[in-house]
Amino acid sequence: VKIFLLILACLLAMAANLFVGASGLSVTEVSRALLGQGDPVHVTIVQDLRLPRALLAVIIGAGLGASGAALQGYTRNPLAGPGILGFSAMAALGAVIALYFGWSAGVPIAALISTALGAVLVIGLVGRRQGRDVLVLAGVGVGALATAVTGLAMNFASNPWALSEIAYWLMGSLRNADADAVIMAGALTTAGIALLIFTGKDLRTLTLGEDTARTLGVNLRAVQIILIIGVALCVGSGVAVAGAIGFVGLFVPHLVRFTITTDPARLIPLSAFAGAGTLALADLVAKFLSGPGTQLYLGILTSLIGVPIFLWLAVRRT
Amino acid sequence: MQPEILVLGPSEHVRDAMLPNTQIVSLDWVEDWDGVLKNVYKIPGLDPGPAEVATQVRNSDNQKSVLYLSRSGGTAGPGTYVDAAIQMAGGENIVTTPGWFTPDPEWIIAQKPDVILTSFFDAYESVNATGLRNAAIAEFITQHQRVDIPGALWPCAGPGLAEAAALIREGVE
Numbered sequence: 001v002k003i004f005l006l007i008l009a010c011l012l013a014m015a016a017n018l019f020v021g022a023s024g025l026s027v028t029e030v031s032r033a034l035l036g037q038g039d040p041v042h043v044t045i046v047q048d049l050r051l052p053r054a055l056l057a058v059i060i061g062a063g064l065g066a067s068g069a070a071l072q073g074y075t076r077n078p079l080a081g082p083g084i085l086g087f088s089a090m091a092a093l094g095a096v097i098a099l100y101f102g103w104s105a106g107v108p109i110a111a112l113i114s115t116a117l118g119a120v121l122v123i124g125l126v127g128r129r130q131g132r133d134v135l136v137l138a139g140v141g142v143g144a145l146a147t148a149v150t151g152l153a154m155n156f157a158s159n160p161w162a163l164s165e166i167a168y169w170l171m172g173s174l175r176n177a178d179a180d181a182v183i184m185a186g187a188l189t190t191a192g193i194a195l196l197i198f199t200g201k202d203l204r205t206l207t208l209g210e211d212t213a214r215t216l217g218v219n220l221r222a223v224q225i226i227l228i229i230g231v232a233l234c235v236g237s238g239v240a241v242a243g244a245i246g247f248v249g250l251f252v253p254h255l256v257r258f259t260i261t262t263d264p265a266r267l268i269p270l271s272a273f274a275g276a277g278t279l280a281l282a283d284l285v286a287k288f289l290s291g292p293g294t295q296l297y298l299g300i301l302t303s304l305i306g307v308p309i310f311l312w313l314a315v316r317r318t
Numbered sequence: 319m320q321p322e323i324l325v326l327g328p329s330e331h332v333r334d335a336m337l338p339n340t341q342i343v344s345l346d347w348v349e350d351w352d353g354v355l356k357n358v359y360k361i362p363g364l365d366p367g368p369a370e371v372a373t374q375v376r377n378s379d380n381q382k383s384v385l386y387l388s389r390s391g392g393t394a395g396p397g398t399y400v401d402a403a404i405q406m407a408g409g410e411n412i413v414t415t416p417g418w419f420t421p422d423p424e425w426i427i428a429q430k431p432d433v434i435l436t437s438f439f440d441a442y443e444s445v446n447a448t449g450l451r452n453a454a455i456a457e458f459i460t461q462h463q464r465v466d467i468p469g470a471l472w473p474c475a476g477p478g479l480a481e482a483a484a485l486i487r488e489g490v491e
Binding site for chain 2: 021023044048049050175176178179290294295
């Protein structure tokens with residue numbers, strides 16, 4: 001029943017996104033526009049603006065939720081999130097470099113390439129060493145490097161507009177979602193979540209400890225690599241199309257853990273659903289709070305929600 | 319370089335002693351048409367024709383609605399020099415909210431302007447370039463008559479703005 005309610009809540013949050021927007025269309029108008037009927041302007045608003053935005057929220061949220069659950073399962077650390085492997089920072093770095101050199105159309109590609117580079121770096125740093133600590137250290141190192149280079153690019157930004165571009169982009173937004181972004185992020189995130197779900201059984205065994213898991217036949221090296229690629233696909237594709245959206249991957253798995261299950265294997269798909277619903281809901285709130293001409297950035301909102309939860313978890317753990 | 323006349327924009331300064339034989343004209347920062355005309359008349363030898371023609375069509379009966387969109391998807395309402403230029407060109411600014419702001423893409427799509435006025439579309443690359451990157455808005459722009467004003471004309475607050483108004487006038491006609 002709880003799983004059914006979770007999926008239902010996710011669908012409702014996504015549907016609500018379709019019915020809420022600046023143009024104040026009625027439920028009937030939105031319903032007709034979804035079917036391609038009624039005023040062509042309404043059809044454009046619903047099919048070309050609201051639908052891609054709602055779908056992208058669901059896709060990115062699902063990727064972040066699943067990534068967070070898998071990383072928390074692997075590291076057995078409740079404070080782990082998608083950012084811990086440095087892929088958000090690497091994706092942001094790729095995008096910032098593209099912006100720095102005035103190649104705005106190439107932002108998504110640059111973010112993806114940079115994330116892939118980050119994944120290769122983390123895998124290279126981990127090498128043949130196994131264990132969560134090595135992975136976390138490598139991820140934190142790569143993330144710190146990416147953050148430093150991003151700061152450097154901002155430091156040497158050619159003009160104030162370029163700097164503000166970078167700053168705004170880093171705040172995360174679904175405002176310019178379109179069908180291309182949905183297709184790209186959807187395909188990559190689906191592949192990423194599939195890989196993460198594939199590690200679920202091994203993550204369950206890992207709750208017994210690394211040594212025990214190894215004796216039970218878990219190939220830690222393979223799990224690490226699959227995990228890195230899965231998280232890179234989910235996080236990289238999300239940041240590539242919407243900028244940095246933080247903390248969703250951190251607190252969503254906890255919500256699922258508290259309400260449904262603590263099983264790391266089941267936690268991954270369920271956190272994907274919860275992440276999808278959470279980000280759709282957050283975007284709905286962002287729409288409500290955005291005034292005429294003043295956009296509330298989604299990444300800012302999720303951070304404002306996520307930081308108190310993060311602090312609560314940290315205090316509770318200590 | 320010793321020009322006969324040096325035109326300085328608002329808040330720009332140069333020491334007179336550096337250009338002893340040059341007449342220095344300082345333009346005021348203005349956001350209405352009366353101010354633009356004053357600036358135009360300040361410049362010796364400049365043909366005030368385009369600005370005066372624009373003034374004559376200010377109250378034309380057959381006004382076409384105009385929506386201004388910058389590269390970032392921003393627009394301009396009353397109290398801006400864009401609004402002044404639209405009025406001087408005989409158009410009616412579709413935006414009634416005063417000042418500069420970036421409306422939601424849905425609001426833009428819901429408008430039905432006769433002419434879309436664009437600017438800065440050839441300027442620096444920008445990730446927030448909603449006017450270019452948002453597929454629905456890009457399509458919306460192509461579906462309307464479009465007049466593109468070179469961004470360099472706007473900040474002039476004088477002859478440049480008169481030229482912008484003349485370009486808008488051509489589009490509106």
